[in-house]
Amino acid sequence: MSTTEEKVKAPKEPLFSKKNKRLITDPLSDNNPITIQVLGICSALAITVQVEQAFWMSVSVIFVMVFGNLIVSLLRNLIPSRVRIIVQLVIVASLVIIVNECLQAFVPDVSEKLSVFVGLIITNCIIMGRFEAFAMSNKPFPSILDAVGNAIGYAWILVLVALIREVFGSGKIWGAAIFGNNLPGEESGLYALGYVNNNMMILPPMALIVVGVIIWIQRTRNKDLVEEH
Amino acid sequence: MKALKKVIQNLDPKFEKGGKWEKMYPLYETLSTFLFTPKHVTKKGAHIRDGVDLKRTMFMVVIAMIPALLFGIYNTGHWHYELQSYLNPEQYGAYSDYLTGFGDKVVYGLFQVLPLVIVSYGVGLAIEFIFGFVRGHGLHEGFLVSGMLIPLIMPADVPLWMVGVATAFAVVIGKEVFGGTGMNIVNIALTARAFLFFAYPTAMSGDKVWKSGTTDVIAANDGILPDGASGATALGDLASFVGDAPVVAGETIAENASSAELIQKFEGAYDPLHAIIGMIPGSVGETSMIAILLGAGLLLYTGVASWRIILSFFAGGFVFGLLMNLIGANAYMDLPAYYHLIIGGFAFGAVFMATDPVTASQTQYGKLWYGFLGGGLAVLIRVLNPAYPEGVMLAILFMNIMAPLIDHYVVQANISRRKKRFKTA
Numbered sequence: 001m002s003t004t005e006e007k008v009k010a011p012k013e014p015l016f017s018k019k020n021k022r023l024i025t026d027p028l029s030d031n032n033p034i035t036i037q038v039l040g041i042c043s044a045l046a047i048t049v050q051v052e053q054a055f056w057m058s059v060s061v062i063f064v065m066v067f068g069n070l071i072v073s074l075l076r077n078l079i080p081s082r083v084r085i086i087v088q089l090v091i092v093a094s095l096v097i098i099v100n101e102c103l104q105a106f107v108p109d110v111s112e113k114l115s116v117f118v119g120l121i122i123t124n125c126i127i128m129g130r131f132e133a134f135a136m137s138n139k140p141f142p143s144i145l146d147a148v149g150n151a152i153g154y155a156w157i158l159v160l161v162a163l164i165r166e167v168f169g170s171g172k173i174w175g176a177a178i179f180g181n182n183l184p185g186e187e188s189g190l191y192a193l194g195y196v197n198n199n200m201m202i203l204p205p206m207a208l209i210v211v212g213v214i215i216w217i218q219r220t221r222n223k224d225l226v227e228e229h
Numbered sequence: 230m231k232a233l234k235k236v237i238q239n240l241d242p243k244f245e246k247g248g249k250w251e252k253m254y255p256l257y258e259t260l261s262t263f264l265f266t267p268k269h270v271t272k273k274g275a276h277i278r279d280g281v282d283l284k285r286t287m288f289m290v291v292i293a294m295i296p297a298l299l300f301g302i303y304n305t306g307h308w309h310y311e312l313q314s315y316l317n318p319e320q321y322g323a324y325s326d327y328l329t330g331f332g333d334k335v336v337y338g339l340f341q342v343l344p345l346v347i348v349s350y351g352v353g354l355a356i357e358f359i360f361g362f363v364r365g366h367g368l369h370e371g372f373l374v375s376g377m378l379i380p381l382i383m384p385a386d387v388p389l390w391m392v393g394v395a396t397a398f399a400v401v402i403g404k405e406v407f408g409g410t411g412m413n414i415v416n417i418a419l420t421a422r423a424f425l426f427f428a429y430p431t432a433m434s435g436d437k438v439w440k441s442g443t444t445d446v447i448a449a450n451d452g453i454l455p456d457g458a459s460g461a462t463a464l465g466d467l468a469s470f471v472g473d474a475p476v477v478a479g480e481t482i483a484e485n486a487s488s489a490e491l492i493q494k495f496e497g498a499y500d501p502l503h504a505i506i507g508m509i510p511g512s513v514g515e516t517s518m519i520a521i522l523l524g525a526g527l528l529l530y531t532g533v534a535s536w537r538i539i540l541s542f543f544a545g546g547f548v549f550g551l552l553m554n555l556i557g558a559n560a561y562m563d564l565p566a567y568y569h570l571i572i573g574g575f576a577f578g579a580v581f582m583a584t585d586p587v588t589a590s591q592t593q594y595g596k597l598w599y600g601f602l603g604g605g606l607a608v609l610i611r612v613l614n615p616a617y618p619e620g621v622m623l624a625i626l627f628m629n630i631m632a633p634l635i636d637h638y639v640v641q642a643n644i645s646r647r648k649k650r651f652k653t654a
Contacts, residue, residue, distance in 0.1 A: 194388055195390075196391075196429050198429070199427060199429065200424060203427060209402060213402075216406060
């Protein structure tokens, strides 16, 4: 019980040190939660039929993730490790309820389309994964950065997949027709030339294939990602 | 031939590593091995040598498909003019007879089918070339067969751009992703067909695509088919037996008709002999069982296809057809079992699709199981799920995925059998 012992203070890190920057940039490409860790695939398949849905889903996930990571990180020394999963679940569930209420209040039609998938953010593997892997053992500020990085890494893949699927599956971007009118009998634009929307793009298997192609391109560009076998 | 060989041999050093045209080596290799066997010899391991390489094996399959292709061309022409005869009885009235107007039908069929072949080969080979250049090898032979299979399993009226898109999808997603020829998990041609089936269902199913020019006839006749004409296939009619409004060859039959009546009507419209010769509407190459069996004979004679798979595929279909007869819950289930084997793409699938050496089971017992279950599943899908009138495509794709599992259990069974023998000894 020596009172002379001085607390060794770690040298203060700059707010956006190299390490902190990497927390944001890594998940965007080389450690992307969807294409590299292959987490959160369920929602990438389910709600990427239209860009609008994917966008609001992404916004919801970013919100839940940032605040969830922050809260878990603040509480990390108070949470008994034996019940940590339950505590994390309570936190993420409360945040999801807030998001759901907001969506219902401000964008009711989108909320209707997303239906159960907003509630299912609770079970999104990325969120619980970041709580466990990062927020439980890091300070609040890096936790926020980690959350922003991972959530945006998730979001841009989601929106990209949705863009491809909406353009080729329904010939629209954010609900606006881009190839012309495809009502039978009054076709215009590309449809008048015999173009037909690709129905398979709307089916979930195609989302899996699109994600697979993105992974393929990513691995071709960065050979370090390819596992040895 | 000798002079040509000399020319190629003289060119050889220029394409070798360090040569003038080193970058063009894939192109050179492709063209030269088309004409002559490759100059490379096996360096170690294998002791059995044979002049037959992959390219020649594949070519045998293409030759085996020619009867089906020729018949398909004529059949396409016939059904086009058959429909015209309803619209324009004075001019084409006699054409509803199968052999009348032979020349017209051949010409029409050629103009309808050859573009499909050209598009399929053009798109597929172009993609193979691109991947070959990127990966530094010659054109892989696998597409020779796929490129011919794809047009044969399409309705003759399918828009060419769709064939192009489907071929591109099948080659890239079905094959190149996994590493090219010989590495694919599912059959390439069936991948192309499945893609079209799910992506553009209006061009691949229903009752407006099987006779070339149906949509034109409908447009010329105030939006409906002429009286007595029908655009459905035998399978399409059979699928309607399960629903509320059974149809046979365009004629709606009273809802309360007994299944015996329905079957009798069906047999009247699709005579078994006609179905075996192939005088029924359907995809280009799938209708004629005789043409397909000619091809099968060549494949079996040259040892390219496995007789185990073909035989067990037919057996599986027949046995499951009999099983359906036993249940007999609706008219479709009461269909005589042999009918399943002669209508739709059953024979074509058994001979040309299921036997694909890359995607089928490799073990001898495995091949029997693979074929039997494939044929059975095809009948099950046909009868139990009227949403998919043609079950052969889905059945073979499914069995392609199951093939490694079957092989695994065959090998394991062999190991445990030998272990037991060792213990008792």
